[in-house]
Amino acid sequence: MDTKRLIVFGGVIAAIVIGMTFFSPKLQPIQNTEETKPVVSVSTFSLLEVANAVSGDAINVSTIVPLGSDAHMFSPNPTQVANLSKSALFIYNGAGFETWAEGVKTTLTSATKVIDMSQYVALQKSKEEHHEDGHGDEVPAEHEGHNHQGAYDSHYWLDIDNMIKMTQKMDAEFSKLLPSKAETFHGNAATYIGELQKLKSEYTKGLGECKNRTLISNHDAFGYLAHANKLENISVIGLSSDEQPSAQTVSHIVEVVKEHGMKTIFFEELINDNVSQTIARETGAKAVPLQPLENISQDELKSHQTYLSLMRENLKKLREAMECR
Structure with a gap:
């Protein structure tokens, strides 16, 4: 093949390539749906359980305390605090359980809403506090934040009625966070509450x-x-x-x-x-x-x-x- 034919052949190939590039339908970039989901960070396992039950796959839920560790003794490192700051919601147990949470939440911006779940359940006085003041054990949910470390027993999720209250609170918060999924959250919460009520009957x-x-x-x-x-x-x-x-x-x-x-x-x-x-x-x-x-x-x-x-x-x-x- 002489030089002239090579030039003509090359020109034809180039024209075909340019034509295919110009007229072919454009490939749309793959949408990463994970990035569009709000992130909710929780501290303890019981909160993780409720959050997953209510959210389904509509929210990215992550736990802060590593699996297998003593949650009483945990303290977050700078990387964990940085990740926490990316959350739309930070939900912690409260009632003095996470001594680190009080300090960490002051470092978060208004973009991260902080929820102390102990404000929405029925708390019991710790044995020490109960002996000191002589009052009854149970404290209603409307205790308006007057709890302090040592005043109340913070293991409140072991009362199944409190798990129901926690589920109702997360349903309300997730529905405000993602209104388009509110009906899904309501349905998931109702289903989980039904399971909790069944468990309570088994204990009784x-x-x-x-x-x-x-x-x-x-x-x-x-x-x-x-x-x-x-x-x-x-x-x-x-x-x-x-x-x-x-x-x-x-x-x-x-x-x-x-x-x-x-x-x-x-x-x-x-x-x-x-x-x-x-x-x-x-x-x-x-x-x-x-x-x-x-x-x-x-x-x-x-x-x-x-x-x-x-x-x-x-x-x-x-x-x-x-x-x-």
């Missing part, structure tokens, strides 16, 4: 008739569960998971276990269980894990455990320990 029936009604645990995390189900709650240490019990306290618990012929000592899975194991050895009782649902482990996540399933496991263990019919 399951713990209705028991040989003993005393729950002994290493950490005072089960007060709401005990109160809601008319159980006596005895704990070796208080609300702080890093508290060290005195020898006198441990000795007293051993006497109580022996006196009542109790066969089970419960301990919180994600904190040190040495005290429970010691009492178990001294009394011949079994040390059994009970889930306070502050957080879950990686294994529990992989096995698709939820608040509902873990609470049912707790019920099974309580029924066995208390010899319920």
Whole structure:
């Protein structure tokens, strides 16, 4: 092929390419729908559970406290705080549970709405506060922010009625955040509340008739569960998971276990269980894990455990320990 033919052939090819480029339909860029979803950050597992149940796939929900860690002892690093600042909503447990939250929320801009969920549930006074002021245990939801660390027991999600209140609050907040999905949120919330009411009925029936009604645990995390189900709650240490019990306290618990012929000592899975194991050895009782649902482990996540399933496991263990019919 001579030079002239090569030039002509090349010109034809170039014209075809230019024509295809000009006349071909334009490819639209792929829309990343994930980027359009608002981000909601929550602190504890119970809040994560409710947020996911209500939001479905309409909102990106993330948890701040890493799985498998003791939620009492957590403190966010600068990267976690920076990620938190990108959230449309930051929802935390409150009632003194996350000591870090009070400081962090002051660093957030008005673009991030902050919700203290403890303002929307029925709180109980901590044992220490109750003994000091002599008032009743339960405090209505309208306590107008007068709670302070140590005044109230912050494990309120173990009362199923409070989980229902939490669901209603998230439904309202998500509907304001994303009005176009409000009907979806209302439907999801109603479905989840139905599941919670069913769980509550199972507890009422399951713990209705028991040989003993005393729950002994290493950490005072089960007060709401005990109160809601008319159980006596005895704990070796208080609300702080890093508290060290005195020898006198441990000795007293051993006497109580022996006196009542109790066969089970419960301990919180994600904190040190040495005290429970010691009492178990001294009394011949079994040390059994009970889930306070502050957080879950990686294994529990992989096995698709939820608040509902873990609470049912707790019920099974309580029924066995208390010899319920």
